[in-house]
Amino acid sequence: MIMRIFLLMFMMLQFSFLHAGIVVLNGLTHSYKVENGKVYKGKIEIENTGSKPQNVKLFLQDFTYQADGSIYYTTLRTNKRTNGDWIKLNTNLVLLKGKEKTEVFYEITVPGEQVNPGSYWSVIIVEPVDDIKPSDDKAGVNITSIVRYAIQIITDYETEKAKPDLKFESVKVEKEDGKQTVKIAIANNGNLYCKPTASIEIYNRKTGERIGSYSSITMGLLPQTSKSFHIDISKVPADQYKAVVIATDEEENAFALNVELEVKND
Structure with missing residues (x-):
């Protein structure tokens, strides 16, 4: 009985990973050299490699990491060097048919007032979401696998006055x-x-x-x-x-x- 349960869980996990067919096609780091008051445009290319329709939501978060492997995704303005408030997506939700590709566009509006030299960043999260379905009474173990992408949007301002240390x-x-x-x-x-x-x-x-x-x-x-x-x-x-x-x-x-x-x- 225990072996059957493990086998069932393995098959369901395997199916979940196969089902997760959303990929980002144009890189996970987008960098810009920016100036005060200017607007910069970018896009995220997404493909549904699966055969079934898939909803995908997009949203902004702050992001940081440390050498011990810890990664932190937090609400905007958590990071004092966030540029999340500068970024506007043209949509927060798309529906992709099987094997379909799409582009989501964003704009970066750099503040008109002076900002401190250096790099500012946030991430656009791309996350597949399932339709909400009523629960049933079938026995079994339900395992959901979510493959998220975090796309770094890095804006460098007055780089000649900034430096890494x-x-x-x-x-x-x-x-x-x-x-x-x-x-x-x-x-x-x-x-x-x-x-x-x-x-x-x-x-x-x-x-x-x-x-x-x-x-x-x-x-x-x-x-x-x-x-x-x-x-x-x-x-x-x-x-x-x-x-x-x-x-x-x-x-x-x-x-x-x-x-x-x-x-x-x-």
């Missing part, structure tokens, strides 16, 4: 997916969105010989947020090393930190 929160070596991985938590304490890459140069502790240089993928980092940048060092033999950790953004601003590094066998 990257700080290393922690550097540690952990095993991940069977590989020794350096996890570097980096915070952006500045006021400008940037796209840093983390790298590490490893040296023999006794001789100073350079063992190698390794890099993470590039990730976007909003002001007053942090992320964990992961670097695979599984080819480095177990030992204790000296290392230099470097964070470099797309403008080639570099931030460095000297660390002691221990790579273990297990």
